[in-house]
Amino acid sequence: MRAGVARERVAGERRVAATPESVGQLVSLGCDVLVEAGAGVEAGHSDASYSQAGATVVSTLEVDDLDVFLHVRPLTPDFVARLPSGAITIGLASPSAELPTVLALAEANVTAFALELVPRISRAQSMDALSSQALVAGYRSVIEAAIRFPRFFPLYMTAAGTVPPARVLVLGAGVAGLQAIGTAKRLGARVSANDVRPASADEVASMGATFVHLDLDAQTEGTGGYARELGQDRAALQRELLAPHVAAADVLITTAAIPGRPAPLLVTTEMVAGMKAGSVVIDLAAETGGNVEGAVAGADVAVATRAGDGSVTLVGMKDAASSMATDASRLYAKNVANLLALMVTDDSADGGADRGATGPALTLDFDDDVIAGACLTHDGVVRHAPTIELLNALEGAR
Incomplete structure (x- = not known):
């Protein structure tokens, strides 16, 4: 053989x-x-x-x-x-x-x-390459964000003053998202996360992050543990409800994916422009269309802030696991x-x-x-x- x-x-x-x-x-x-x-x-x-x-x-x-x-x-x-x-x-x-x-x-x-x-069943976990590679990608996404973010992730209390922790928001709480949460927490950031699947709230909490609840009033649990794609109206409502949370974040990491379909659009350019100057957005789904409008796989894009005081760095991840x-x-x-x-x-x-x-x-x-x-x-x-x-x-x- x-x-x-x-x-x-x-x-x-x-x-x-x-x-x-x-x-x-x-x-x-x-x-x-x-x-x-x-x-x-x-x-x-x-x-x-x-x-x-x-x-x-x-x-x-x-x-x-x-x-x-x-x-x-x-x-x-x-x-x-x-x-x-x-x-x-x-x-x-x-x-x-x-x-x-x-x-x-x-x-x-x-x-x-x-x-x-490969079916997402217990005895096939050792063969689940999507999960194993998402684990790597989720970790890498935080490292890439930390490199580009012009501040510390953890809280520091020094004789010269207090440095507040970075606020990290993760969208999507699958394997990649949970790994991103865990890595950001280990770096000392204050982490929150959202996923359209209500069942993911407990997983997010178990990682020490705060779950962002959105009242979408829709069936969002798909097959195989993945999220179900939202209709246009619900997707628009999701973006509207997410906007203030995105604006409050220093670092945004998006990981949402639907197998066999283009990545769902979670964040518009207008939402990115509402973030503070120096903020960083990492789109892990850039190779499949992107969760963030304007993301380019393999490139960093500067998005001018609405306040006109600088820009937000939008990173379209490419070959994340391969890196x-x-x-x-x-x-x-x-x-x-x-x-x-x-x-x-x-x-x-x-x-x-x-x-x-x-x-x-x-x-x-x-x-x-x-x-x-x-x-x-x-x-x-x-x-x-x-x-x-x-x-x-x-x-x-x-």
């Missing part, structure tokens, strides 16, 4: 789908692991460390002879065409944004597992290896995906909620219902 890991080609991507630690796990599963030279360098892992863990480091990864291909970023149709029929891929797929690749995977008879689709590639890869690679472990058996007679290899084999049990939920394509067809709907809509529009 041959598993391959290549160097990521997307500009700015420093993570790797397998670390020397996870290679050890893959080898223990019976995998012959092939790692492209330089694949882990940006994440702090030398080729020698992979060899010591039991992998074979190759100058060129020949993907047409692999049983399993592990990756971070979504694949391209051209790359998919190089994979052998019956191969398995595990990685982030962004199916709603990568429909040509989804079609290519089905046409190539590749079984693709998208880590975004901390060592720990992000450590967590991600473990997610990948744990998902693959569900598919490994000692007997390939159950109709699995083994293509003639001896020893441990890959067997796909679609009665398993995790296997079935995470599978994007298999046996020449697309299995993920929302992606099927998007493909049908695209076909109907032609």
Whole structure:
């Protein structure tokens, strides 16, 4: 059973789908692991460390002879065409944004597992890459804010006077938001947070932050622990109710996301302009449209204050998890290896995906909620219902 890991080609991507630690796990599963030279360098892992863990480091990864291909970023149709029929891929797929690749995977008879689709159930937590990478992004967002903020985060009482703590507002209390809250608290800031899901109030309080209650009078709890997208009227009301809290904040961090959809607009330019000069806004959702109007992924934008006394720095985060590639890869690679472990058996007679290899084999049990939920394509067809709907809509529009 041959598993391959290549160097990521997307500009700015420093993570790797397998670390020397996870290679050890893959080898223990019976995998012959092939790692492209330089694949882990940006994440702090030398080729020698992979060899010591039991992998074979190759100058060129020949993907047409692999049983399993592990990756971070979504694949391209051209790359998919190089994979052998019956191969398995595990990685982030962004199916709603990568429909040509989804079609290519089905046409190539590749079984693709998208880590975004891993069900949010207890026994799948060790495979939940969205959560592990959001953890990294939430931490990084606070560090980026602290670097740009022209004041201290904590309270200081000195002989020269008292320095008040920074007031940090976090919008969205999922994994990234909670990590942002915890990091800002550890830096000594006074933290408040809001999420449209009422159940998140207890989680925010448990982190030592103040929950900002908004009377939206709407069903806001979605599936899989995510928030439900608000209608236009409720979204406008949400922004109106948030405006005074945004204006009072020194640092605003937005983390709201809805899988498979553009990020919801939570903060307008007018709301940002109402903040104090020197304030910082970090938009973690900038790559998917942004929670903050005017955010540009990978750029800092100066927004003039309404008072005319300066500007607010609006930071559109890009590759947030990749910016901390060592720990992000450590967590991600473990997610990948744990998902693959569900598919490994000692007997390939159950109709699995083994293509003639001896020893441990890959067997796909679609009665398993995790296997079935995470599978994007298999046996020449697309299995993920929302992606099927998007493909049908695209076909109907032609």
